[in-house]
Amino acid sequence: MHVIRTNIKWIMLVGGVLTCTMALAIVAPQLALQRTFGATLDGPLAEVVVRSWGVLITLIGAMLIYAAYTPVHRKLVLLVAAVSKAALLALIAGLGSQYAATAMPVLIVDGLMVIIFSVYLFSPSAGHGAASLETP
Numbered sequence: 001m002h003v004i005r006t007n008i009k010w011i012m013l014v015g016g017v018l019t020c021t022m023a024l025a026i027v028a029p030q031l032a033l034q035r036t037f038g039a040t041l042d043g044p045l046a047e048v049v050v051r052s053w054g055v056l057i058t059l060i061g062a063m064l065i066y067a068a069y070t071p072v073h074r075k076l077v078l079l080v081a082a083v084s085k086a087a088l089l090a091l092i093a094g095l096g097s098q099y100a101a102t103a104m105p106v107l108i109v110d111g112l113m114v115i116i117f118s119v120y121l122f123s124p125s126a127g128h129g130a131a132s133l134e135t136p
Helices: 002-006 008-027 029-037 044-069 071-094 097-122
Strands: none
Touching (some): 008 044, 008 071, 044 071
Protein backbone atom coordinates (compact mmCIF):
# COMPACT_ATOMS: atom_id res chain seq x y z
CA MET A 1 0.00 0.00 0.00
CA HIS A 2 2.84 2.36 0.80
CA VAL A 3 4.32 1.81 -2.68
CA ILE A 4 1.03 2.81 -4.29
CA ARG A 5 0.55 5.85 -2.06
CA THR A 6 4.09 7.16 -2.64
CA ASN A 7 3.95 6.58 -6.41
CA ILE A 8 0.34 7.49 -7.12
CA LYS A 9 1.30 10.50 -9.24
CA TRP A 10 3.29 8.32 -11.65
CA ILE A 11 0.68 5.57 -11.58
CA MET A 12 -1.99 8.12 -12.50
CA LEU A 13 0.17 9.57 -15.27
CA VAL A 14 0.80 6.18 -16.86
CA GLY A 15 -2.84 5.16 -16.40
CA GLY A 16 -4.00 8.46 -17.84
CA VAL A 17 -1.80 8.19 -20.91
CA LEU A 18 -2.90 4.59 -21.52
CA THR A 19 -6.54 5.59 -21.10
CA CYS A 20 -6.12 8.50 -23.52
CA THR A 21 -5.11 6.07 -26.26
CA MET A 22 -8.84 5.54 -26.78
CA ALA A 23 -8.82 8.92 -28.51
CA LEU A 24 -8.43 6.63 -31.51
CA ALA A 25 -12.20 6.01 -31.24
CA ILE A 26 -12.80 9.71 -31.86
CA VAL A 27 -10.92 9.80 -35.16
CA ALA A 28 -11.25 6.19 -36.32
CA PRO A 29 -14.19 4.57 -34.53
CA GLN A 30 -14.30 1.37 -36.58
CA LEU A 31 -10.56 0.80 -36.18
CA ALA A 32 -10.83 1.34 -32.42
CA LEU A 33 -13.67 -1.16 -32.16
CA GLN A 34 -11.86 -3.70 -34.30
CA ARG A 35 -8.64 -3.42 -32.29
CA THR A 36 -10.37 -3.42 -28.91
CA PHE A 37 -13.16 -5.94 -29.43
CA GLY A 38 -12.47 -7.64 -32.75
CA ALA A 39 -15.79 -6.42 -34.16
CA THR A 40 -17.35 -3.28 -35.59
CA LEU A 41 -20.74 -1.58 -35.64
CA ASP A 42 -22.44 -0.25 -38.74
CA GLY A 43 -24.31 2.93 -39.50
CA PRO A 44 -24.20 6.61 -38.69
CA LEU A 45 -25.56 6.11 -35.15
CA ALA A 46 -22.70 3.72 -34.40
CA GLU A 47 -20.25 6.41 -35.57
CA VAL A 48 -21.81 8.94 -33.17
CA VAL A 49 -22.00 6.57 -30.19
CA VAL A 50 -18.48 5.17 -30.60
CA ARG A 51 -16.98 8.64 -31.07
CA SER A 52 -18.83 9.84 -27.96
CA TRP A 53 -17.55 6.80 -26.05
CA GLY A 54 -14.02 7.68 -27.21
CA VAL A 55 -14.43 11.24 -25.95
CA LEU A 56 -15.63 10.06 -22.54
CA ILE A 57 -12.80 7.56 -22.13
CA THR A 58 -10.24 10.14 -23.26
CA LEU A 59 -11.67 12.61 -20.72
CA ILE A 60 -11.18 10.03 -17.96
CA GLY A 61 -7.54 9.70 -19.06
CA ALA A 62 -7.11 13.48 -19.14
CA MET A 63 -8.63 13.73 -15.66
CA LEU A 64 -6.14 11.15 -14.38
CA ILE A 65 -3.27 13.17 -15.82
CA TYR A 66 -4.66 16.42 -14.40
CA ALA A 67 -5.28 14.96 -10.92
CA ALA A 68 -1.78 13.46 -10.86
CA TYR A 69 -0.59 17.07 -10.59
CA THR A 70 -3.54 18.31 -8.52
CA PRO A 71 -3.72 16.22 -5.34
CA VAL A 72 -6.89 17.89 -4.07
CA HIS A 73 -8.83 16.23 -6.93
CA ARG A 74 -7.13 12.83 -6.86
CA LYS A 75 -9.66 10.88 -4.85
CA LEU A 76 -12.66 12.02 -6.88
CA VAL A 77 -10.89 11.35 -10.18
CA LEU A 78 -9.63 7.96 -9.02
CA LEU A 79 -13.14 7.03 -7.89
CA VAL A 80 -14.67 8.04 -11.24
CA ALA A 81 -11.95 6.23 -13.20
CA ALA A 82 -12.22 3.07 -11.08
CA VAL A 83 -16.02 2.93 -11.38
CA SER A 84 -15.86 3.56 -15.13
CA LYS A 85 -13.25 0.86 -15.69
CA ALA A 86 -15.01 -1.60 -13.35
CA ALA A 87 -18.24 -1.04 -15.30
CA LEU A 88 -16.50 -2.01 -18.54
CA LEU A 89 -15.12 -5.15 -16.90
CA ALA A 90 -18.56 -6.08 -15.56
CA LEU A 91 -20.28 -5.43 -18.88
CA ILE A 92 -17.85 -7.59 -20.80
CA ALA A 93 -18.06 -10.35 -18.18
CA GLY A 94 -21.86 -10.22 -18.15
CA LEU A 95 -22.92 -9.32 -21.67
CA GLY A 96 -19.89 -9.39 -23.92
CA SER A 97 -17.90 -12.47 -23.04
CA GLN A 98 -17.46 -13.23 -26.75
CA TYR A 99 -15.22 -10.12 -26.93
CA ALA A 100 -13.12 -10.97 -23.88
CA ALA A 101 -10.31 -12.73 -25.76
CA THR A 102 -9.69 -9.79 -28.09
CA ALA A 103 -10.21 -7.23 -25.32
CA MET A 104 -7.94 -9.09 -22.88
CA PRO A 105 -5.12 -6.49 -22.91
CA VAL A 106 -7.64 -3.75 -22.07
CA LEU A 107 -9.30 -5.93 -19.45
CA ILE A 108 -5.99 -6.70 -17.75
CA VAL A 109 -4.76 -3.10 -17.71
CA ASP A 110 -8.12 -1.69 -16.63
CA GLY A 111 -8.47 -4.42 -14.01
CA LEU A 112 -5.07 -3.56 -12.58
CA MET A 113 -6.01 0.12 -12.52
CA VAL A 114 -9.26 -0.66 -10.68
CA ILE A 115 -7.34 -2.65 -8.06
CA ILE A 116 -4.58 -0.05 -7.64
CA PHE A 117 -7.00 2.90 -7.52
CA SER A 118 -9.19 1.05 -5.01
CA VAL A 119 -6.22 0.22 -2.78
CA TYR A 120 -5.23 3.90 -2.82
CA LEU A 121 -8.77 5.09 -2.12
CA PHE A 122 -9.47 2.69 0.73
CA SER A 123 -6.07 2.47 2.40
CA PRO A 124 -5.42 4.55 5.48
CA SER A 125 -3.61 7.76 4.67
CA ALA A 126 -1.16 9.31 7.10
CA GLY A 127 -3.10 11.11 9.80
CA HIS A 128 -6.52 10.24 8.34
CA GLY A 129 -8.50 7.27 9.62
CA ALA A 130 -8.80 3.98 7.75
CA ALA A 131 -10.79 3.98 4.52
CA SER A 132 -11.08 7.75 4.54
CA LEU A 133 -12.29 9.28 1.29
CA GLU A 134 -12.03 12.79 2.70
CA THR A 135 -9.63 15.19 1.04
CA PRO A 136 -6.40 15.53 3.05
